[in-house]
Amino acid sequence: MNYKWQNMRHAEFDRERVLRAAMCTFMVNGYAKTSMQDLTKATGLHPGSIYCAFDNKKGLFIAAIEQYQQDRTAQFRQLFANGRSAVDNLTDYLAQILQECLSCDATQACLLTKSLSEMGEQDEQIKQIACEFLQSWHQSLAQVFDTAKAQQLIPQESDSQFLAQYLVMGIYGLRTVAHTQPNVEVLQPLADKLLADLIRH
Amino acid sequence: MNYKWQNMRHAEFDRERVLRAAMCTFMVNGYAKTSMQDLTKATGLHPGSIYCAFDNKKGLFIAAIEQYQQDRTAQFRQLFANGRSAVDNLTDYLAQILQECLSCDATQACLLTKSLSEMGEQDEQIKQIACEFLQSWHQSLAQVFDTAKAQQLIPQESDSQFLAQYLVMGIYGLRTVAHTQPNVEVLQPLADKLLADLIRH
DNA sequence: AAGATATTTGAATATACATTCAAGTATTTT
DNA sequence: AAAATACTTGAATGTATATTCAAATATCTT
Structure with missing residues (x-):
């Protein structure tokens, strides 16, 4: 039987910091190309600690994905939880995504879609987790369009889900x-047209 | 120095068949998770033959990507090289892509974007090849919109590139x-709106 | 047909990797 | 402070992997 922490003494490491470090490493290299050595270096944890806290590489990966979802959800709520016009909020949201895209950071890609693309075909569990989180993002956005409808910014007959x-x-x-094409000149007009096509009357 | 075939005797295997087999394997597993054993099984070639013909795993991968691009280009030309309305052709093209998406086949994803997502951050060569091919696809589509303009199906002031x-x-x-969401009910309306937003006057 | 040249084969090699575990260190209990 | 308990450490383990290469087989040349 494996040795396991008993969580009686306080956690010796900052779980969120560790998960965000792992998250970044997975985003840059992908799951398969990330070695445990990469992860020990990035997190500062020793192999034994990782295995105690997360079972194995995949366990750490799933925990990192969950942290990603949590962080994204918090960021989303912060942007949309206010009394402003839903369309203004959507505009800001797209601008924020555009900024991420332009940063040319490896972390610009969505970890969920990246993982789905890499592993969805082989790992049903990862596929389900990613799909569930992406679905909940979709639902959050649908609520924004509901709000836009309530604010009479888009036609009443609009299908928020769609x-x-x-x-x-x-x-x-x-x-x-x-x-x-990580250029504003390319991406900005695309984002502009996307929004225009969404709120057209 | 490595032993190399001298190509004096005729090729003992069907290069295209081998490349398409490798292509599929890479599409299902991704590059990192595809082992040489997977590739020998899929192609029917022995390790030595693969190394003679393609140098190494990455060489085979690049050759497979090039074959993918060639196949896609041929398919594209066949659909668009006729005297019909550019908009009708685009409609058929989208319908064809939708069919692929619905097939739930691992090969529905674009090998170029998939590879870019998996390796673009780490492998400059793969990134360049994928970008070049995707760029040339973009140019082909721009030509279709030029045709649509010439056929007066979209406004003269339209920006084909955009x-x-x-x-x-x-x-x-x-x-x-x-x-x-590999369902017609979800994907068809999305494709329909996409086309509508493109040819709107 | 014999010799020369080229290709095919798959076991052997070396390396990289995920995971384990026993020894070491810290904390808690008595 | 001694004993007991819990966590940390990183070298050791076994496995999987990309690649090589020498022997075996096929084709070509004379």
């Missing part, structure tokens, strides 16, 4: 274009 | 949505 799905599609696409 | 880029973005997005 508009949200279209926006999700656009953001996926924008992020992929950013891989080949 | 419309093509927007379509590229949409197709990237559509393919990613298909990973989580």
Whole structure:
């Protein structure tokens, strides 16, 4: 039987810091190309500690994905939880995503779609987790369009679910274009048209 | 010095068949998770033959990507090289992509974007090849919009480059949505709106 | 057909990797 | 402060992997 921490003494490391470090490493290298050595270096944890805290490499990966989702959700809530116009909020949201795309950081890509693309075909568990989180993002966006409807910014007969799905599609696409063309001149007009096509009357 | 074939005797294997087999394997597993054993099984070639013909795993991968690009280009030309309306052709093209998305086949994803996502950050050569091929696809689509303009199907002041880029973005997005929602009910309306937003006057 | 040249084969090699575990260190309990 | 308990450490383990290469086989040349 494996040795396991009993969590009686306080945690010796900052779980969120460790998970964000692992998250970045996975984002840069992908899952398969990230070695345990990369992870011990990035997190500062020794192999034994990682195995105690997260079972194995995949366990750490799943925990990192969950942290990613949590961080993203918090960021989303902060941007949308206010009394402003839903359309203004969407504009800011797209501008924020665009900034990320332009940063040319490896962390610009969405860890969920990246993981889905890399492992979705082989690992059902990862696929389900990623799909669930992406679905909940879609639902959050649908709520924003509901708000826009309530604020009479888009027609009452608009289908919030559909508009949200279209926006999700656009953001996926924008992020992929950013891989080949990380320029404002290319991405800004795309984002502008995307928003215009969403709120057109 | 490595032993190398001298290509004096005729090729003992069908290069295209081998490359397509490798292509599929890479599409299903990704580059890192595809082992040489997977490749020998898929191609029917022995390790030595692969190393003679393609230098190493990465050499085979690049050759497979090039074959993918060639196959896609041929398919594209076949669909668009006719006297029909550019908009009708685009409609058929999107319908064809949608069919691929619905097939739930691992090969539905674009090998170029998938490779860019997996390796672009670490391997400059792969990144350049993928970007170049995706760029040439973008140019081909821009030509289609030029044709549409000449056929007076879209306004004369339309920016073909931009419309093509927007379509590229949409197709990237559509393919990613298909990973989580491979249903006609979801994808068809998205594709329909994408086309409508492109040819709107 | 014999000799020369080229290709095919797959076991052997070396390396990189995920995981384990026993020894070492810290904290808590008595 | 001594004993007991819990965590930390990183070298050791076994496995998987990319690549090589010498022997075996096929084709070509004379």
